[in-house]
Structure formats: structure tokens, C-alpha cells
Amino acid sequence: MVPKLSGVASKVNDAELEQLLFDLLRIPSVNPKFKTGDEPAETQIVEFLDKKMMDYGFEVERQVVESGGWNLIARIRGDGPKTLVFNGHIDTVTGANMPDAFNPKIKHGKLYGRGASDMKGGIAAMIEAAKAVKTSGVKLNGDLVLSLVVDEEYGGTGTQKFLEKEKPDYAIIGEPTQNEIGLAQAGYIEFTLESEGTIQHGSTLKIGDNSSAYINATKILNGILELPTVRKVRHYLDVEMPNTVNFCPVDQRIFTSQAWMTVDYYKVNVLIGVAPGRTVAESDRIIEDTLEEMEVLVDNTNKAGQRNKLNYETGVPPYKKHGFIQPKNDFAKKFEQAVDQTQGGHRYAYVLSFCDGTFFYDKGIPTLTYGPGTMELGHSSNEYVDLNEVKEAARTYAQAIENILGTEVL
Numbered sequence: 001m002v003p004k005l006s007g008v009a010s011k012v013n014d015a016e017l018e019q020l021l022f023d024l025l026r027i028p029s030v031n032p033k034f035k036t037g038d039e040p041a042e043t044q045i046v047e048f049l050d051k052k053m054m055d056y057g058f059e060v061e062r063q064v065v066e067s068g069g070w071n072l073i074a075r076i077r078g079d080g081p082k083t084l085v086f087n088g089h090i091d092t093v094t095g096a097n098m099p100d101a102f103n104p105k106i107k108h109g110k111l112y113g114r115g116a117s118d119m120k121g122g123i124a125a126m127i128e129a130a131k132a133v134k135t136s137g138v139k140l141n142g143d144l145v146l147s148l149v150v151d152e153e154y155g156g157t158g159t160q161k162f163l164e165k166e167k168p169d170y171a172i173i174g175e176p177t178q179n180e181i182g183l184a185q186a187g188y189i190e191f192t193l194e195s196e197g198t199i200q201h202g203s204t205l206k207i208g209d210n211s212s213a214y215i216n217a218t219k220i221l222n223g224i225l226e227l228p229t230v231r232k233v234r235h236y237l238d239v240e241m242p243n244t245v246n247f248c249p250v251d252q253r254i255f256t257s258q259a260w261m262t263v264d265y266y267k268v269n270v271l272i273g274v275a276p277g278r279t280v281a282e283s284d285r286i287i288e289d290t291l292e293e294m295e296v297l298v299d300n301t302n303k304a305g306q307r308n309k310l311n312y313e314t315g316v317p318p319y320k321k322h323g324f325i326q327p328k329n330d331f332a333k334k335f336e337q338a339v340d341q342t343q344g345g346h347r348y349a350y351v352l353s354f355c356d357g358t359f360f361y362d363k364g365i366p367t368l369t370y371g372p373g374t375m376e377l378g379h380s381s382n383e384y385v386d387l388n389e390v391k392e393a394a395r396t397y398a399q400a401i402e403n404i405l406g407t408e409v410l
């Protein structure tokens, strides 16, 4: 069903939105932690957005983030005390693994480029939605704030800095959900597994020997995949919420594949995406239970003569963080209503990757994730966003602003 649009949603300028997204994709804004070669950091995109949003008539300020760069905070003032925030990160991961990463191209209605899905599509949509609201003459009974932050892809310092200054009442995170309503977001556990063995002739390794660090590590990794807390799938409304697991080998002290020798040292990074519980306390407990199960697993293999160690001090601190489930309160219902108005129906989504939403949720701020694109395409060598989805997201954002900030048409 294609809904008939009215009000602010119909005021979004599609051509301008497409142009803005093109412009954003042409400016590399690779997080310095992912930087390779000559890709410039986030400075240039801040300059561009600062000017663009000033031209649109927003109040714009730059906020220094000590770890590097600036957040851009753009505001449209309303008459009431409530503040609605749209949050988006302006950094991306590297473009080195993507051909033409910063030379965006349209093919069959899809716009290809680094950051198209994660998450310049969402940023372009929220800026044009805010502009549509501003130019429509709709009166806002509260402030509308766009927080365009640095450093989501590494430490999340941009959003944490923003929340030191601002105390919003509601937050919408524009990360890609294919325009489904992200009511829940995973947390994570990140650690390194190190395994030690001894070097011996590869053809003398009997099944069950503990000499190969590699074989010992794989036993632990297989054990992690079988842990009850890791296999458990949680549900909320119609949404299925599985955990996710990724293993990434980093070091093995043998430089060529040499099956005639055993591996005496093996190191692998592990990321477990942990589905949240209904409350923050329950989400924390799920993480603690998972950690405890892993410790027991490692203890048991070590009692059997292996030498394995879990190291939580590597990677991005902190090594664990819970996710959240946003209950369907009035804010969520009003957003859902906006999606129904502009998309003719709604679906709920579970956001698999940890993102800035948790920082808002931890401050007691009702938080939803909604944006064009998919998380799987983000960071991929084939990243794109469907332009129709970006336009639809902009209309939904505009409608949501009207619904949530209690507007009346002048």
C-alpha cells in the first residue's frame, strides 16, 4: 500500500536529498583508527555539513571531542521543554577494501559508496527531514536537535561527549534498519583467546594431544559456539534476537602453512554480540552468565592439560557492553504511527551490531533505531543504499518530528 502523504512528510525535497547524499559520499570521513593511505579524516565533512546546515537556517555548533575531531550539533528551537534528538555518526570505516569507495555511483536505483548504508544515507535523510519541518511552517513544541557525531566506528566518544552536554527526552538513531523500527539492540563481549602448545613433528600429533595451540584454540572456539547462553535466542514482540559470534585469528608464530610442525602459539580475537534482556540489569546479567560459562570452559580444558587464556584487555575498551530493548511506550507508539503514515505499515527490527543507541538508553532516554540501508552492507566491499529507502526514511523522520514534538500547523 502506498500511503497518501500529507503535511511535513510531503515537503521533503527528493532531488536535494539525493544531491546531499552524493556530496556526503564524495567526502571521505574515515575514522582515524581505520585510516589507510591518503584518506583524509573527518575534518572536511564537518566543514561541509557546518556550512550546509547554516544555509538551511539551523543553529549550528561544533563540539570538540578530545579523542579527535568535532561533533556538529544542529538545532531548531521550539516552544516547549522537550527535546528530540536525531543521532548519526559522520565517520566511516576504511574505503581500502572497496573499489571506488569515494566516487559514488548509481546503478538500478542503488547508490554505491563507503558509508552509503552506514550511515550517510541516514544522515542525509535526517537533515532533509529537519529542513522540511523548518520550511513547512509547522510549529514545534520542543527542540529538534541533530547530533552528528565522530568516532562511532571505534570508541563511541562522539556520542558520549554529546551526552555530557545535552539531556534529550527522546532519541532516534539513524543506523541502517531498512526502515524497520529497531526496538532492540545487541550488546557485545570482546576478548582475545591465547593458546600455547609446544613444537613437535606434525605427523606425531595423536588425537587428544595438547601440543598444538591451534587445535586447542579451535576446541575452545567450538565450545563457545555450543554454550547455552550463546545459543539462546530471545524474543520481544515478533522480533527474534539471536546472539552473533565472530572469530578473527591474529597471530600464530609460524609464518608459512607448515603442517609438518605443530603450532606452539595461537591468538584469536573473539566478538560475541549478546542479545539484550528486558531491563538493563537483566542485560548485564546475560553478559555475566556468558562470561562465566566461557571461564568454566577454559578452566576445564586447562585442567585437561591445555594452556589457554582469555584476555579482556585487548581491543576497544570497554570489553563488554549490554544492549537494550526499548519498551513500546508513547514515544515508540508515536514513531510507529509515523512509519504507518509514510510507509503504510511497519515492521520491528533487532539491531545486531552495538551502536551509539546504548549510550542514550543508559541515560534513561527512550531510544529507537531506524534508518535506510542494512547493517550487513555497512563495512562491506559492496556498500550501497537504495535511494527510495533514503527518501522514505526522510519522510518518516519528518512525520515523526511532527508526531512526537506535538506540532500544530500554523
Ligand SMILES: [Zn+2]
Residues within 6 Å of the ligand: 089, 118, 119, 152, 175, 355, 378
Ligand atoms: Zn554505523
